[in-house]
Amino acid sequence: MRALSYSAYGDPGSLSLTELPTPKVAPGAVLIQVHRAAVNPVDWKLMAGGLDGMIDVVFPVVPGWDVTGTVAALGPDVPEFQVGQRVAAYARKDVVSGGTYAEYVAVPATSVAAVPEGVSDEAAAGLPLAGLTALRSLEALDPLGPGDTVLIHAASGGVGHLAAQLAVAAGATVLGTASEANHERLRALGVTPLSYGEGLPDRVREHAPDGVTAVADFVGGVLDDTLAVLRPGGRHVSIADPGVAEAGGRWIWVRPDGARLATLLRLVAEGSLRVEIDRVFPLAEGAEALALSRDGQARGKLIIDVTR
Incomplete structure (x- = not known):
């Protein structure tokens, strides 16, 4: 199969288009013929060795944890x-090796969700x-609910714009940080x-004089601002700063979850x-997509069309 892969830690320029064996399909697994994969910051962070102390790596590595496509084969009992x-x-596994920037990827069935009609390959x-x-x-x-005022750091980013929509749908009042170029989008x-x-706590209190009841941090480096505007007893989470745990918050590392993904896909549909x-x-051209993500130049998701 065609795949983008790298054989040692490096930058996006280390990727090369190669021919690799089609993955085997273990019991309880699904072999997906990949139509689209998505680029996430974790892809180039892994490629640079940034998570070497946390996750085992087997080279050559095909990057990518997001995928949509069609079922090509099923392991026993699926x-x-x-x-x-x-x-x-969400095709993250315990070992980094066979990812989604390839024509086929094998994924545990518990991570997989059916894509409803009306959801594009790009969105899925x-x-x-x-x-x-x-x-x-x-x-x-x-x-979150109607009684909450939530501050979302990086609300126009890849995770933030989805969290903002979910929080608004839950009835919360949502404040979101972004560059001025993205204010209309929010x-x-x-x-x-x-x-x-600088001055963010003052801007928050212009809209929430008593502070906010919850904060979601999707950028990191903002813990002081979070604590400055959080009401006593408020809740806060971060996906970018493990130090929040020492300040009474939660550090979030997302898990593959086919059932929850199915819920999100229905909302898109x-x-x-x-x-x-x-x-x-x-x-x-996947290396170019990774470089754009690394350099912070994307406004929305960067998608790889594996069929081209």
Whole structure:
């Protein structure tokens, strides 16, 4: 099969288009013929060796944890899916090796969800990691409801724009930080936009004089601002700063979860959750997509079309 892979830690330029064996399909697993994969910051962080102390790596590595495609084969005892069915998955495994920037990927069935009619390949590929991260973060806030005012750091980002929509749908009042260029995008989602940086606590209190009841941090480096605006007894989570645990918060690391992914896909199909797509690259240009993600130049999800 065609795949983008790297044989040692490095930068996106280390990726090469190669021919690798099609993955085997273990019991309880699904072999997906990949239509689209999505780029996430964790892909280039893994590639640079940033998580070497946490996750085992077997080279050559095919990067990518987000996927949508069709079921090509089933391992023993997987009655919930059928060959030819359209599916998506957050395809993280215990060992980094066989990812989604390839024509085929094998994934545990518990990580897989059927894709409803009306959901594009691009949206289905861009949703799993970011959407599940957003959902798990909000669930850790116990959950949000009409009585809450929540501050979302990096509300226009890949995870933040999904969390913002989910929080608004739950009835919470949502304040979100973003660059001024993205303020109109947040207003369109029902979010009150705030510029990030120095003076943020004062800007928050202009809209929430008594502080906020919850904070979701999707950028890191903002713990002092979080604590400055959080009401006594408030809840806060971060996906980027493990130090929140020492300040009474939760550090979130998303888990593969096919059932929760199915819930998110239904919301997309119903039109109540939108996945913003920046651009789509053919497989051979995947290194360019990773470089754009690393350099912070994307406005929305970067998608790899593995069929091209």
